[in-house]
Amino acid sequence: MENINLTTEPWEDYELLDSGDNRKLERYGSAILIRPETQAIWRRKQPDLWSKAVAEFIWSDGKGAWHKKDRIAEKWALKWRDVSFSVRLTSFKHTGLFPEQAPNWEWIDKSIRTKDKPNVLNLFGYTGLASIVAAKAGATVTHLDASRQSNSWAKENAIASDVTKGIRYILDDAMKFVKREGRRGVSYDGVILDPPAFGRGPKGEVWRIEEDLPKLMDDLKVIFSHKPGSFLLLNGYAAGYTPLSFEQLIDSCFGSSTGEFGELRLKETDSSRSISEGIYVRLVRN
Numbered sequence: 001m002e003n004i005n006l007t008t009e010p011w012e013d014y015e016l017l018d019s020g021d022n023r024k025l026e027r028y029g030s031a032i033l034i035r036p037e038t039q040a041i042w043r044r045k046q047p048d049l050w051s052k053a054v055a056e057f058i059w060s061d062g063k064g065a066w067h068k069k070d071r072i073a074e075k076w077a078l079k080w081r082d083v084s085f086s087v088r089l090t091s092f093k094h095t096g097l098f099p100e101q102a103p104n105w106e107w108i109d110k111s112i113r114t115k116d117k118p119n120v121l122n123l124f125g126y127t128g129l130a131s132i133v134a135a136k137a138g139a140t141v142t143h144l145d146a147s148r149q150s151n152s153w154a155k156e157n158a159i160a161s162d163v164t165k166g167i168r169y170i171l172d173d174a175m176k177f178v179k180r181e182g183r184r185g186v187s188y189d190g191v192i193l194d195p196p197a198f199g200r201g202p203k204g205e206v207w208r209i210e211e212d213l214p215k216l217m218d219d220l221k222v223i224f225s226h227k228p229g230s231f232l233l234l235n236g237y238a239a240g241y242t243p244l245s246f247e248q249l250i251d252s253c254f255g256s257s258t259g260e261f262g263e264l265r266l267k268e269t270d271s272s273r274s275i276s277e278g279i280y281v282r283l284v285r286n
Protein backbone atom coordinates (compact mmCIF):
# COMPACT_ATOMS: atom_id res chain seq x y z
CA MET A 1 0.00 0.00 0.00
CA GLU A 2 1.09 3.57 -0.66
CA ASN A 3 1.66 5.96 2.23
CA ILE A 4 -0.18 9.16 1.21
CA ASN A 5 -1.27 11.92 3.61
CA LEU A 6 -4.57 13.53 2.61
CA THR A 7 -5.06 17.25 3.14
CA THR A 8 -8.44 19.02 3.26
CA GLU A 9 -8.37 22.50 1.73
CA PRO A 10 -10.80 25.20 2.92
CA TRP A 11 -14.15 25.25 1.13
CA GLU A 12 -16.93 27.79 0.86
CA ASP A 13 -18.65 26.74 4.09
CA TYR A 14 -15.70 25.61 6.17
CA GLU A 15 -12.17 26.76 6.87
CA LEU A 16 -9.49 26.43 9.52
CA LEU A 17 -8.55 30.08 10.07
CA ASP A 18 -5.75 29.69 12.61
CA SER A 19 -4.45 27.34 15.29
CA GLY A 20 -2.05 27.23 18.21
CA ASP A 21 -1.78 27.15 22.03
CA ASN A 22 -3.72 23.85 21.94
CA ARG A 23 -6.73 25.36 20.23
CA LYS A 24 -8.08 25.89 16.70
CA LEU A 25 -10.12 28.72 15.15
CA GLU A 26 -12.63 27.49 12.56
CA ARG A 27 -15.29 29.12 10.39
CA TYR A 28 -18.53 27.14 9.96
CA GLY A 29 -20.48 29.19 7.42
CA SER A 30 -20.76 32.63 9.05
CA ALA A 31 -19.98 31.46 12.59
CA ILE A 32 -16.41 31.39 13.94
CA LEU A 33 -15.75 28.85 16.71
CA ILE A 34 -12.81 28.00 18.98
CA ARG A 35 -12.26 24.34 19.93
CA PRO A 36 -9.51 22.53 21.86
CA GLU A 37 -6.86 20.93 19.63
CA THR A 38 -4.25 18.76 21.33
CA GLN A 39 -2.10 18.65 18.19
CA ALA A 40 -1.74 22.46 18.01
CA ILE A 41 1.29 22.82 20.27
CA TRP A 42 2.65 25.69 18.18
CA ARG A 43 1.91 29.44 18.50
CA ARG A 44 -1.12 31.17 16.94
CA LYS A 45 -0.39 33.14 13.76
CA GLN A 46 -3.23 35.66 13.90
CA PRO A 47 -4.08 36.31 17.58
CA ASP A 48 -6.35 39.28 16.67
CA LEU A 49 -8.64 37.06 14.60
CA TRP A 50 -9.71 35.02 17.64
CA SER A 51 -11.80 37.87 19.06
CA LYS A 52 -14.22 37.24 16.16
CA ALA A 53 -15.27 33.89 17.63
CA VAL A 54 -18.91 33.65 18.75
CA ALA A 55 -18.39 30.57 20.90
CA GLU A 56 -15.60 28.55 22.48
CA PHE A 57 -15.56 25.01 23.86
CA ILE A 58 -13.61 24.98 27.13
CA TRP A 59 -12.61 22.02 29.30
CA SER A 60 -12.41 22.72 33.05
CA ASP A 61 -12.21 20.21 35.90
CA GLY A 62 -12.66 17.37 33.40
CA LYS A 63 -15.94 18.80 32.19
CA GLY A 64 -16.39 20.60 28.88
CA ALA A 65 -18.90 23.25 27.84
CA TRP A 66 -19.53 25.78 25.10
CA HIS A 67 -19.14 29.41 26.18
CA LYS A 68 -21.20 31.58 23.85
CA LYS A 69 -20.21 35.22 23.36
CA ASP A 70 -23.24 36.09 21.22
CA ARG A 71 -26.65 34.55 20.60
CA ILE A 72 -26.04 31.59 18.28
CA ALA A 73 -28.56 29.43 16.42
CA GLU A 74 -29.30 26.00 17.88
CA LYS A 75 -28.23 24.62 14.46
CA TRP A 76 -27.27 26.08 11.10
CA ALA A 77 -27.00 24.72 7.55
CA LEU A 78 -23.78 24.15 5.60
CA LYS A 79 -22.86 22.47 2.34
CA TRP A 80 -20.02 20.40 0.91
CA ARG A 81 -20.61 20.22 -2.84
CA ASP A 82 -24.23 19.01 -3.20
CA VAL A 83 -24.32 17.55 0.30
CA SER A 84 -26.34 19.70 2.72
CA PHE A 85 -26.13 19.19 6.47
CA SER A 86 -26.57 21.03 9.76
CA VAL A 87 -23.97 21.73 12.41
CA ARG A 88 -24.62 22.29 16.12
CA LEU A 89 -22.64 22.95 19.25
CA THR A 90 -22.79 19.48 20.82
CA SER A 91 -21.36 18.20 24.08
CA PHE A 92 -17.83 16.88 23.83
CA LYS A 93 -16.85 19.73 21.38
CA HIS A 94 -18.20 17.95 18.27
CA THR A 95 -20.23 19.90 15.69
CA GLY A 96 -21.63 17.12 13.49
CA LEU A 97 -18.91 17.66 10.89
CA PHE A 98 -15.47 16.04 10.55
CA PRO A 99 -14.10 18.36 7.82
CA GLU A 100 -10.91 16.33 7.33
CA GLN A 101 -13.12 13.59 5.86
CA ALA A 102 -13.59 15.58 2.62
CA PRO A 103 -10.87 13.70 0.64
CA ASN A 104 -12.51 10.42 1.73
CA TRP A 105 -15.93 11.63 0.51
CA GLU A 106 -14.35 12.36 -2.88
CA TRP A 107 -12.83 8.86 -2.95
CA ILE A 108 -16.11 7.20 -1.89
CA ASP A 109 -17.91 9.09 -4.68
CA LYS A 110 -15.35 8.00 -7.31
CA SER A 111 -15.20 4.41 -6.00
CA ILE A 112 -18.98 4.02 -6.33
CA ARG A 113 -19.63 5.78 -9.65
CA THR A 114 -17.72 3.05 -11.51
CA LYS A 115 -20.01 0.34 -10.14
CA ASP A 116 -23.59 -0.76 -10.67
CA LYS A 117 -25.59 0.02 -7.50
CA PRO A 118 -23.02 -1.35 -5.03
CA ASN A 119 -24.14 -2.40 -1.54
CA VAL A 120 -22.32 -0.12 0.94
CA LEU A 121 -22.12 -0.37 4.75
CA ASN A 122 -21.23 2.72 6.84
CA LEU A 123 -20.44 1.73 10.43
CA PHE A 124 -20.22 4.32 13.24
CA GLY A 125 -21.87 6.57 10.68
CA TYR A 126 -22.61 9.51 13.00
CA THR A 127 -24.34 12.36 11.06
CA GLY A 128 -24.15 10.42 7.81
CA LEU A 129 -22.29 12.62 5.36
CA ALA A 130 -20.41 9.63 3.95
CA SER A 131 -23.74 7.79 3.60
CA ILE A 132 -25.23 10.72 1.65
CA VAL A 133 -22.20 10.90 -0.66
CA ALA A 134 -22.46 7.14 -1.27
CA ALA A 135 -26.22 7.25 -1.96
CA LYS A 136 -25.86 10.22 -4.33
CA ALA A 137 -23.20 8.26 -6.23
CA GLY A 138 -25.68 5.42 -6.76
CA ALA A 139 -25.05 3.01 -3.89
CA THR A 140 -27.56 1.17 -1.72
CA VAL A 141 -26.42 2.26 1.75
CA THR A 142 -26.75 0.72 5.20
CA HIS A 143 -26.00 3.43 7.77
CA LEU A 144 -25.38 2.14 11.29
CA ASP A 145 -24.84 3.99 14.54
CA ALA A 146 -25.50 3.19 18.19
CA SER A 147 -26.91 6.64 18.90
CA ARG A 148 -30.58 7.42 18.16
CA GLN A 149 -29.64 11.14 18.08
CA SER A 150 -26.92 10.53 15.48
CA ASN A 151 -29.27 8.48 13.28
CA SER A 152 -32.03 11.08 13.35
CA TRP A 153 -29.49 13.81 12.60
CA ALA A 154 -28.22 11.68 9.69
CA LYS A 155 -31.78 11.28 8.37
CA GLU A 156 -32.31 15.04 8.58
CA ASN A 157 -29.09 15.67 6.64
CA ALA A 158 -30.14 13.17 3.95
CA ILE A 159 -33.49 14.91 3.47
CA ALA A 160 -31.72 18.29 3.35
CA SER A 161 -29.53 16.76 0.60
CA ASP A 162 -32.57 15.52 -1.36
CA VAL A 163 -31.67 11.90 -0.63
CA THR A 164 -35.06 10.39 0.15
CA LYS A 165 -34.25 6.78 -0.71
CA GLY A 166 -31.24 4.49 -0.95
CA ILE A 167 -30.19 4.68 2.74
CA ARG A 168 -31.50 2.40 5.51
CA TYR A 169 -30.72 3.47 9.07
CA ILE A 170 -29.82 0.85 11.68
CA LEU A 171 -29.69 1.57 15.41
CA ASP A 172 -27.42 -1.18 16.71
CA ASP A 173 -24.03 -2.19 18.04
CA ALA A 174 -21.55 -2.45 15.16
CA MET A 175 -20.01 -5.76 16.28
CA LYS A 176 -23.40 -7.44 16.79
CA PHE A 177 -24.73 -6.22 13.45
CA VAL A 178 -21.73 -7.40 11.43
CA LYS A 179 -21.82 -10.85 13.06
CA ARG A 180 -25.54 -11.12 12.26
CA GLU A 181 -25.00 -10.07 8.63
CA GLY A 182 -22.33 -12.78 8.43
CA ARG A 183 -24.77 -15.43 9.61
CA ARG A 184 -27.30 -14.15 7.08
CA GLY A 185 -24.77 -14.45 4.26
CA VAL A 186 -25.11 -10.78 3.33
CA SER A 187 -22.26 -9.27 1.24
CA TYR A 188 -21.13 -5.65 0.93
CA ASP A 189 -19.16 -4.18 -2.00
CA GLY A 190 -18.12 -1.18 0.09
CA VAL A 191 -17.42 -0.85 3.83
CA ILE A 192 -16.77 2.47 5.57
CA LEU A 193 -15.96 2.61 9.30
CA ASP A 194 -14.88 5.34 11.67
CA PRO A 195 -14.76 3.79 15.11
CA PRO A 196 -14.21 5.88 18.23
CA ALA A 197 -11.53 4.89 20.74
CA PHE A 198 -14.28 4.06 23.25
CA GLY A 199 -18.03 3.78 22.69
CA ARG A 200 -21.24 2.09 23.74
CA GLY A 201 -23.87 0.21 21.77
CA PRO A 202 -27.60 0.97 22.20
CA LYS A 203 -27.85 -1.68 24.94
CA GLY A 204 -24.65 -0.55 26.66
CA GLU A 205 -22.36 -2.89 24.69
CA VAL A 206 -18.85 -1.59 25.35
CA TRP A 207 -16.59 -0.79 22.38
CA ARG A 208 -12.84 -0.60 23.10
CA ILE A 209 -10.88 -0.09 19.90
CA GLU A 210 -7.74 -1.90 21.09
CA GLU A 211 -9.67 -5.11 21.79
CA ASP A 212 -12.60 -4.91 19.40
CA LEU A 213 -11.29 -3.47 16.12
CA PRO A 214 -9.22 -6.58 15.18
CA LYS A 215 -12.26 -8.76 16.01
CA LEU A 216 -14.55 -6.53 13.96
CA MET A 217 -12.10 -6.78 11.04
CA ASP A 218 -12.25 -10.59 11.26
CA ASP A 219 -16.06 -10.47 11.16
CA LEU A 220 -16.04 -7.95 8.30
CA LYS A 221 -13.97 -10.43 6.25
CA VAL A 222 -17.07 -12.66 6.13
CA ILE A 223 -19.34 -9.97 4.63
CA PHE A 224 -16.80 -8.02 2.53
CA SER A 225 -17.35 -8.93 -1.13
CA HIS A 226 -14.51 -10.56 -3.07
CA LYS A 227 -15.59 -8.79 -6.24
CA PRO A 228 -12.66 -6.90 -7.82
CA GLY A 229 -13.01 -3.20 -7.00
CA SER A 230 -14.77 -3.76 -3.68
CA PHE A 231 -13.51 -1.14 -1.23
CA LEU A 232 -12.97 -0.74 2.49
CA LEU A 233 -12.21 2.58 4.22
CA LEU A 234 -11.09 2.58 7.86
CA ASN A 235 -10.67 5.89 9.69
CA GLY A 236 -9.22 6.49 13.12
CA TYR A 237 -9.35 9.32 15.64
CA ALA A 238 -7.83 10.06 18.98
CA ALA A 239 -6.90 6.46 19.63
CA GLY A 240 -3.16 7.07 19.49
CA TYR A 241 -2.55 4.70 16.55
CA THR A 242 -0.31 5.60 13.64
CA PRO A 243 -1.37 5.08 10.03
CA LEU A 244 1.16 2.22 9.82
CA SER A 245 -0.59 0.40 12.67
CA PHE A 246 -3.91 0.52 10.84
CA GLU A 247 -2.25 -0.49 7.55
CA GLN A 248 -0.69 -3.54 9.20
CA LEU A 249 -4.02 -4.40 10.84
CA ILE A 250 -5.69 -4.42 7.43
CA ASP A 251 -2.77 -6.33 5.93
CA SER A 252 -2.93 -8.97 8.68
CA CYS A 253 -6.69 -9.42 8.12
CA PHE A 254 -7.08 -9.10 4.36
CA GLY A 255 -3.60 -9.93 3.07
CA SER A 256 -1.53 -7.52 1.00
CA SER A 257 -3.90 -5.32 -0.96
CA THR A 258 -3.98 -2.36 -3.27
CA GLY A 259 -4.65 0.90 -1.48
CA GLU A 260 -3.36 3.82 0.51
CA PHE A 261 -2.86 4.79 4.13
CA GLY A 262 -1.80 7.92 5.94
CA GLU A 263 -2.87 10.97 7.91
CA LEU A 264 -5.99 13.09 7.47
CA ARG A 265 -4.83 16.70 7.62
CA LEU A 266 -6.71 19.98 7.80
CA LYS A 267 -5.00 22.88 6.03
CA GLU A 268 -5.03 26.39 7.49
CA THR A 269 -6.19 29.23 5.22
CA ASP A 270 -3.37 31.49 3.90
CA SER A 271 -0.77 29.36 5.67
CA SER A 272 1.40 26.34 4.94
CA ARG A 273 0.43 24.81 8.28
CA SER A 274 -2.00 21.95 8.75
CA ILE A 275 -3.31 19.91 11.66
CA SER A 276 -3.11 16.12 11.60
CA GLU A 277 -6.65 15.23 12.69
CA GLY A 278 -6.87 11.51 12.04
CA ILE A 279 -5.64 8.50 10.12
CA TYR A 280 -7.07 6.33 7.37
CA VAL A 281 -6.53 3.15 5.37
CA ARG A 282 -8.19 2.41 2.04
CA LEU A 283 -8.23 -1.07 0.57
CA VAL A 284 -9.43 -2.03 -2.90
CA ARG A 285 -9.89 -5.68 -3.90
CA ASN A 286 -7.83 -6.71 -6.93
Ligand SMILES: C[S@@+](CC[C@H](N)C(=O)[O-])C[C@H]1O[C@@H](n2cnc3c(N)ncnc32)[C@H](O)[C@@H]1O
Nearest residue numbers: 098124126145146147173174194199200201207
Ligand atom coordinates in the same frame (compact mmCIF):
# COMPACT_ATOMS: atom_id res chain seq x y z
C1 LIG B 1 -16.34 9.54 15.77
S1 LIG B 1 -17.99 9.26 15.44
C2 LIG B 1 -17.88 8.88 13.81
C3 LIG B 1 -17.65 10.06 12.91
C4 LIG B 1 -18.21 9.92 11.49
N1 LIG B 1 -17.74 8.81 10.79
C5 LIG B 1 -18.02 11.15 10.64
O1 LIG B 1 -17.04 11.25 9.87
O2 LIG B 1 -18.85 12.01 10.73
C6 LIG B 1 -18.25 7.75 16.26
C7 LIG B 1 -19.67 7.28 16.20
O3 LIG B 1 -19.68 5.94 16.69
C8 LIG B 1 -20.90 5.68 17.35
N2 LIG B 1 -20.69 4.49 18.20
C9 LIG B 1 -20.00 4.41 19.36
N3 LIG B 1 -20.00 3.14 19.82
C10 LIG B 1 -20.70 2.38 18.91
C11 LIG B 1 -21.03 0.99 18.80
N4 LIG B 1 -20.67 0.12 19.73
N5 LIG B 1 -21.73 0.58 17.72
C12 LIG B 1 -22.12 1.48 16.76
N6 LIG B 1 -21.85 2.82 16.81
C13 LIG B 1 -21.13 3.26 17.87
C14 LIG B 1 -21.18 6.96 18.10
O4 LIG B 1 -22.56 7.09 18.38
C15 LIG B 1 -20.66 8.04 17.08
O5 LIG B 1 -21.75 8.52 16.30
